[in-house]
Amino acid sequence: MKKLTAVVSVALLCTAALSAQSSLGTIAGLVRDSAKAPVADAMITVTKKDGSAIRTTISNSSGLYTFADVPPGEYSAVAQSPGLPDITVPSLKVTAGQATRADLTSTAAPAVMTSAAPTSILSAPAAPKSEATLASLGLPPVGSLKPKTDIAKLDLPPMPSAAPAQAASSTAAPQATAAAPAAPATPPVDNDTPFAYADFTWMNAVPRNHDSVLDGKYFSPEVRVDTNYIYDYNHPIDHTLGGTTEGERTGEVVLQQLNVGGDFHWDHMQMRFLTQLGATATAVPRNDASPSVGQWQLADAYRYLTEGYAGYHMNVQHGLNFQAGIFMSFIGLYSYYSFDNWGYQPSYVSSNTPWFFNGFRMQWFPTNKLKLEPWLINGWQSYAKFNGKPGVGGQILWRPTGNLDFVWNTYALGQDTIATHRTRLHEDDSMEWKYYEDPNKLMHRMAFSLTFDIGCETGGGTQVVAGEAPGAKVNCTSNSKTAYAQNFIGAMFYNRWWFDHDKFGVTLGGGFMANPGRYLVLLPPINGTTATSGSPYFTQNPGQKFSGYDYQATFDWMPSQFVTWRIEFTQRGTNVPYFTGPGGITPPGGNNGNPAMYACMDGTPSASAGGCGNDGGLWSPDLRKQERRWTFALMVHL
Amino acid sequence: MIRFSIFLLPVIALVAADEPTWNKPLPEWNVEDAKAVLTGSPWVKVVTVAYMRKLSESERRDGGNMEAEGASKGVGIEGLDNFSLFGSGKSKNPGKATPATKLWIRWESALPVRAAELRGADNAAPTIDGEDYAICVYNLPLTVTGFDMKVLPESLKRVGWLKLDDGKEVKPSRVLVRPDGSGIATLVYFFPRSANITSDIKRVEFVAQVGRAYLSQFFYPEEMKFQNKLAL
Numbered sequence: 001m002k003k004l005t006a007v008v009s010v011a012l013l014c015t016a017a018l019s020a021q022s023s024l025g026t027i028a029g030l031v032r033d034s035a036k037a038p039v040a041d042a043m044i045t046v047t048k049k050d051g052s053a054i055r056t057t058i059s060n061s062s063g064l065y066t067f068a069d070v071p072p073g074e075y076s077a078v079a080q081s082p083g084l085p086d087i088t089v090p091s092l093k094v095t096a097g098q099a100t101r102a103d104l105t106s107t108a109a110p111a112v113m114t115s116a117a118p119t120s121i122l123s124a125p126a127a128p129k130s131e132a133t134l135a136s137l138g139l140p141p142v143g144s145l146k147p148k149t150d151i152a153k154l155d156l157p158p159m160p161s162a163a164p165a166q167a168a169s170s171t172a173a174p175q176a177t178a179a180a181p182a183a184p185a186t187p188p189v190d191n192d193t194p195f196a197y198a199d200f201t202w203m204n205a206v207p208r209n210h211d212s213v214l215d216g217k218y219f220s221p222e223v224r225v226d227t228n229y230i231y232d233y234n235h236p237i238d239h240t241l242g243g244t245t246e247g248e249r250t251g252e253v254v255l256q257q258l259n260v261g262g263d264f265h266w267d268h269m270q271m272r273f274l275t276q277l278g279a280t281a282t283a284v285p286r287n288d289a290s291p292s293v294g295q296w297q298l299a300d301a302y303r304y305l306t307e308g309y310a311g312y313h314m315n316v317q318h319g320l321n322f323q324a325g326i327f328m329s330f331i332g333l334y335s336y337y338s339f340d341n342w343g344y345q346p347s348y349v350s351s352n353t354p355w356f357f358n359g360f361r362m363q364w365f366p367t368n369k370l371k372l373e374p375w376l377i378n379g380w381q382s383y384a385k386f387n388g389k390p391g392v393g394g395q396i397l398w399r400p401t402g403n404l405d406f407v408w409n410t411y412a413l414g415q416d417t418i419a420t421h422r423t424r425l426h427e428d429d430s431m432e433w434k435y436y437e438d439p440n441k442l443m444h445r446m447a448f449s450l451t452f453d454i455g456c457e458t459g460g461g462t463q464v465v466a467g468e469a470p471g472a473k474v475n476c477t478s479n480s481k482t483a484y485a486q487n488f489i490g491a492m493f494y495n496r497w498w499f500d501h502d503k504f505g506v507t508l509g510g511g512f513m514a515n516p517g518r519y520l521v522l523l524p525p526i527n528g529t530t531a532t533s534g535s536p537y538f539t540q541n542p543g544q545k546f547s548g549y550d551y552q553a554t555f556d557w558m559p560s561q562f563v564t565w566r567i568e569f570t571q572r573g574t575n576v577p578y579f580t581g582p583g584g585i586t587p588p589g590g591n592n593g594n595p596a597m598y599a600c601m602d603g604t605p606s607a608s609a610g611g612c613g614n615d616g617g618l619w620s621p622d623l624r625k626q627e628r629r630w631t632f633a634l635m636v637h638l
Numbered sequence: 639m640i641r642f643s644i645f646l647l648p649v650i651a652l653v654a655a656d657e658p659t660w661n662k663p664l665p666e667w668n669v670e671d672a673k674a675v676l677t678g679s680p681w682v683k684v685v686t687v688a689y690m691r692k693l694s695e696s697e698r699r700d701g702g703n704m705e706a707e708g709a710s711k712g713v714g715i716e717g718l719d720n721f722s723l724f725g726s727g728k729s730k731n732p733g734k735a736t737p738a739t740k741l742w743i744r745w746e747s748a749l750p751v752r753a754a755e756l757r758g759a760d761n762a763a764p765t766i767d768g769e770d771y772a773i774c775v776y777n778l779p780l781t782v783t784g785f786d787m788k789v790l791p792e793s794l795k796r797v798g799w800l801k802l803d804d805g806k807e808v809k810p811s812r813v814l815v816r817p818d819g820s821g822i823a824t825l826v827y828f829f830p831r832s833a834n835i836t837s838d839i840k841r842v843e844f845v846a847q848v849g850r851a852y853l854s855q856f857f858y859p860e861e862m863k864f865q866n867k868l869a870l
Contacts, residue, residue, distance in 0.1 A: 043756075188689065193698070313703050
């Protein structure tokens with residue numbers, strides 16, 4: 001025993017010397033039974049009294065144990081060994097740079113050992129690892145070796161023959177290979193990246209690309225080309241379509257959109273831009289009257305960009321972004337880029353509502369299935385601010401399963417009419433449901449999208465701009481003696497079928513809108529009319545009712561994930577003449593530069609309908625209540 | 639009685655033969671017993687890592703982070719080989735094939751595992767503080783996961799859990815990452831013992847996502863007994 005004590009003393013001296021300059025201490029001692037004999041293989045656990053640390057080791061054949069590098073503080077110690085009752089030292093003080101001796105001696109006679117382990121051991125809480133160096137015991141340390149070497153050296157059971165083959169596949173599930181029963185592991189799922197836990201490329205308004213051909217480390221390019229040929233049964237003489245943002249000309253091949261750009265990304269920085277070349281570069285900005293407020297021709301400055309924003313990403317929960325600039329609006333569900341959509345011509349609910357916003361937004365992903373996105377924006381699809389108040393709004397996007405999508409868009413506060421203070425409110429809600437899928441069938445998937453919109457304007461009736469007449473007073477509900485009803489209700493429904501492993505798609509659907517004040521009616525481009533100029537031929541005053549319906553039948557051939565060939569039949573109808581008829585909507589000789597005035601047959605502008613007596617008479621656009629057309633489109637998205 | 643015994647003896651022998659060598663008092667363990675625990679017991683599994691598919695640009699944009707772990711790092715212009723207006727409808731995945739990686743998952747807080755590490759072999763096993771269930775993932779090559787070390791512990795905590803067969807999910811209270819400096823890391827997932835996993839629970843699934851690597855492994859409490867008592 002003296003010899004053992006000497007060993008402990010030497011150990012203490014050595015450890016004390018080693019730790020003299022340390023901020024840590026050492027505990028060492030002997031474990032002995034009641035006969036003072038050393039107890040080997042006893043498990044010693046020391047626990048810091050504030051609960052911040054627990055460490056465990058095993059006594060050696062001489063009953064010696066040591067704990068090195070122990071944080072200073074008050075500890076308790078317990079030794080456990082089969083056949084012996086627990087030996088406890090209730091209080092030990094560890095001092096930095098010093099060794100503390102704690103001998104653990106049993107006061108009871110050893111019990112007869114049985115095969116059952118002491119309950120106190122089995123029920124012990126999670127405990128730490130050995131302090132001892134165990135490499136000498138014959139096994140290599142697991143964590144310090146390369147994986148293949150580890151597995152080989154430790155004689156792990158051979159992998160089942162099926163496992164490696166599955167492992168080579170990116171979709172293979174891991175297989176258990178230890179002695180436990182073979183366990184069916186679940187397929188790999190990305191539970192971190194928002195909306196990546198399932199494949200949502202089936203959705204309307206989501207591109208179906210799975211691969212990123214040109215993707216790079218710092219820049220992910222994107223190229224889109226959308227071309228069409230529209231055959232209109234009205235055969236307008238000026239090849240002009242009106243009342244839509246998804247087609248501008250008829251009987252011609254049209255470059256609808258050419259978008260080149262992409263995303264810069266590095267560290268937490270974000271930047272995205274996408275150009276807008278082609279027919280939409282004029283067809284969409286002309287619906288925004290806000291640049292006429294003030295100077296600098298913002299429509300010219302911005303028209304060739306569909307998206308352009310800077311952003312900053314933060315790793316908060318599943319992601320938090322702050323972005324400012326021009327970004328896409330998904331009010332009305334459909335994407336601005338037809339390649340992403342199930343059809344080419346969406347219903348009014350989409351075509352007449354915003355495609356973009358200019359402002360600031362935050363994207364917050366509290367879970368991988370939910371996005372909360374508040375906006376502070378200049379206005380309703382506007383480059384600038386119409387009046388004194390900006391628009392506020394936001395989107396809630398929730399995809400609870402891989403088959404279901406809900407999106408709620410809300411807009412409020414904005415005063416989005418020139419020269420009057422009418423406040424706009426709008427709610428746009430959509431859901432999409434993939435209700436059937438069987439990859440082994442020819443017709444292997446079915447899904448639908450449903451969108452419902454309701455909105456209104458309220459206020460007005462006061463003069464805003466000196467010299468100009470105050471706009472009419474409006475309210476959200478119904479006509480009254482002092483105010484017109486100014487509201488909007490609309491919906492659209494589309495169902496899509498996929499065939500032959502996504503090579504073919506068929507979509508059927510349509511929608512309607514009712515708008516007693518025409519504030520969400522796209523102005524036909526009569527004589528070059530824009531939202532700023534207005535037109536005497538199609539006014540948009542409160543009290544002027546507009547309602548419309550439409551339906552589409554679409555067939556897609558998708559030979560690769562990057563290409564869509566599309567044929568679509570569209571029929572649209574309205575309660576007032578609206579669509580371009582055979583006579584067209586362009587005055588003889590072309591636009592006369594005064595779209596806000598009447599046009600005479602010789603091109604002369606006239607302030608009144610009766611002012612063309614000496615100019616060949618009054619010219620009138622040919623507007624019809626119905627439009628039927630075929631659209632042939634070729635779209636590419638890389 | 640004799641006849642009965644004659645018939646019973648082989649059964650007893652079989653049962654005895656099935657008894658794991660390590661299911662005996664700790665002082666009787668030798669290195670081979672410890673090795674058996676660390677390589678072939680119900681607390682230790684070897685899994686083949688499954689890799690999640692690369693995310694497309696649109697998916698990453700929808701997810702709000704073009705730098706997401708699933709980012710394709712690009713294939714350059716050769717990716718255009720896939721492109722054809724009259725194409726086959728199939729595309730070569732630009733993501734490189736990822737080598738199969740096998741690694742260990744241990745129910746680290748279980749007494750037999752701790753004892754085996756102490757007795758047998760493994761001074762590289764992490765120190766465990768507190769009274770949680772602890773599950774360790776060993777030998778994870780950092781190169782194949784592509785994760786950002788700065789945000790790793792928090793993201794690991796977010797996408798790891800135990801799923802009990804009654805549908806209950808237990809999230810880790812914390813996750814430790816121990817890189818060894820040579821491109822290999824050990825991950826320790828701590829789960830609160832308040833989850834109270836008992837022998838009545840037939841199956842516990844450990845799920846973890848590390849970058850693009852995905853682990854899913856079942857444990858069976860009924861088998862995770864040491865000297866007839868559940869050891870987790």
